[in-house]
Amino acid sequence: MRRELPFRSLHRLGWTDTLMLAVGLLLCAAFLLLWRIVAAEFEGARLSRLEAGLTAYGEVSIVLRHPWPAVDARQAEAPAAILSANLETLRAVVEQEERLQAPFDALLTAVAQWAVVPRRSESDAQGPQGQGGNTMAALQGMGNALRAEVREQRRASHRNWRLGVGTALLSSLTGLVLLALQRRKLLRGAQSQVAVATAQLRAVYAAAPIGLVLLDEHLRIQRANPSFAAMAHLEPGLPAGSRLEQVVPELAEVLAPLLQDALRRGDALQGREVTIIPILGALPRHYFVAAEPVLGVEEPALMSLVVVDVTDRVAAEAWREEVVAELNHRVKNMLATVQSLAAQTLRGAGHDPHRFAADFSARLGALSRSHELIAADGWNGTTVIQAAHAALAPWLPSGRLTLVGPSRLTLRAAQVQALMVGLTELAGNASRYGALSGGGGRVTLSWELVAGGLVRLSWHEAGGPRLVGPPVRRGFGLRFLERGVAHDLGREARAKLTFDPGGLSYEVVFRPHSHGHPTGEFRKAAGAAA
Missing domain, CATH: 1.20.1330 (f41 fragment of flagellin, N-terminal domain)
Known part of the structure; x- marks a missing residue:
């Protein structure tokens, strides 16, 4: 031993x-x-x-x-x-x-x-x-x-x-x-603890998703983490001694006076949001910045700067406010629409409660399906074919409806709602009096791009009972198809009902919502129409 x-x-x-x-x-x-x-x-x-x-x-x-x-x-x-x-x-x-x-x-x-x-x-x-x-x-x-x-x-x-x-x-x-x-022994232990703590801080410093910068009294960068380098669109490992205005000139223009004042006072720069308006007309950038003097060191004075890009958060907050406002507006419109549907349906049903219940239930169902579809697409980006499938879902399994048209044409929320209620009215009328009431009738729904970036949507019935002309009495459904749909589809929209002996035809022309940038299919179709 x-x-x-x-x-x-x-x-x-x-x-x-x-x-x-x-x-x-x-x-x-x-x-x-x-x-x-x-x-x-x-x-x-x-x-x-x-x-x-x-x-x-x-x-x-x-x-x-x-x-x-x-x-x-x-x-x-x-x-x-x-x-x-x-x-x-x-x-x-x-x-x-x-x-x-x-x-x-x-x-x-x-x-x-x-x-x-x-x-x-x-x-x-x-x-x-x-x-x-x-x-x-x-x-x-x-x-x-x-x-x-x-x-x-x-x-x-x-x-x-x-x-x-x-x-x-x-x-x-x-x-x-x-x-x-x-x-x-204590010094070695303290040095070991300092080394461990330094390694941990370096790991946090390198992995932090926010920009961390160490500046001297002349606002020269002594150290910067990779997140700040990425924020400045530079390679990791900024050269020591680079001036802040050389690395992020637009941000430094706002920060330099604040940081120099904090250095002069030897005090911290309280956290605040700053907005940068790019010179070339790009979207504004929003940053949260804060700075703290480094205490316990000899001259020169050092300042630790924290920079967080909060542009996405600001955009999300603005979008949320916009969505809330839009939701309030749509709820009001929805209640007004339900009220109008109830009043018009009651007027058209006369004193028949069974007819009122059936007509109002069908129209309210169309309104509900339109709302579900719009909400599923985030109140933006619903296509014509999606609206058509959602509106005609009760009749599509029969195989007597044919849908033809581009798949990438997008609609605004109000257009989706109007189009689905209108298609529901057309399908309900066809199942009671038109091509879908008998065994051999068919319906074709088509849409296409025409000159000027407009969309022409056509409903054509064939093989049903012969029509003798326009009805003497026009109820809520016909009035909505002729005036309500065109009103909700936009100022350039035009709608037309044709009562041919061979079957009812309905055509509406309107300008779709395409975010201002047509997709490849949209541009190709528009060029062909022109």
Whole structure:
């Protein structure tokens, strides 16, 4: 099993544990230094005490080694006083130094003997067999003991000082190293988090469906995302340093004063919509813009600009408002039409409720089918053939109706409604009195483009009962076919009913709705008609 290095194990500690350990080591180092200072004071005091004893020993040595001739009694007392004072000093030292007790006792014994038999000359002190020899031996022993204690104390003081200071330094360095390692770990973690956050922001920046631009104080582009490049119709990766007016001149003409004012104030540009009117007469473009100064950076000042193309949204809102207005208008017209249908049908049915119910139900059904068809096509773009199929759906399964005409001719909503109600009237009349009432009759519905971009729609019945002429009494259906259909199909519309003996014919000419741009089939048919 591999043994991990100590620092590698410590590297796994959390910030709190590492901080507590480092602070503990630093406190330990401080305690060691404080203890060393206090201990040094005690050691210094002991060394001073020993040195004072050594000085007193020197004084005693001088008194005992040199003769003191006594001229009179007063002169004889001086050495004794000096000796007594220094012996007291030595006694005070010895009381705190146990190892000096034996040499000091020997010295006291020798001094006592010396005092009984005082020296008369230097030769008395040096005699090997006399009392002076014993005194000198005791004096030398005391001196050696004092000097040994001083040397030992000095060595111990130096050793203890080095050991204490070294231990404190090692403890403090260990704590600092732990803090440095943890700081390095935190910095690496922070750098990793910053790198991850930066990568995430770059991904969002690149994938955002809105234009993001970083500008300097001169409105030069420092960075722009692909959405802004696409908005400016440029390749991704705009060159740094491009001026905003060079990239989006029309938008910059509106934004430049606002951005410069925001930069001067050091404030944000609140979100707002701006409208750009192209010079070449294209459709207006609408943008939502907002800007925010980049804080926490040194000069030069930077501004983050957000640009969102909301042209489609504005167009959708305008279309919705238009649709709502159109819907309100159509609902009113529909109610008026239903009311008119009811009144006219009631007038034509006389007092027969069954006939009124049948006629009104058929006409209301045609109106309902026209509304469904218009709504399914988004109130725009319904073709003639779609309207014909929807109106004649109840009679088409019989196979006796033939529909012939271009398939791409579009109608307005009002034209679809009028045409479907008119075709329903024609089919209902044919099923009751005309070609569809018997077994061999047929109906042909055709439409074609004629000169001037108009459409001619024809209804022709054949094989039914012979007609003797126009009816004496014209009901709602005939009046609607002759006047109502033409009115709703447009100002250029003309309608005509013909009561031939072989069958009823109906023809209406009108201008279709083609969005102002005929399809290929429309243009081909119009050219042929011209």
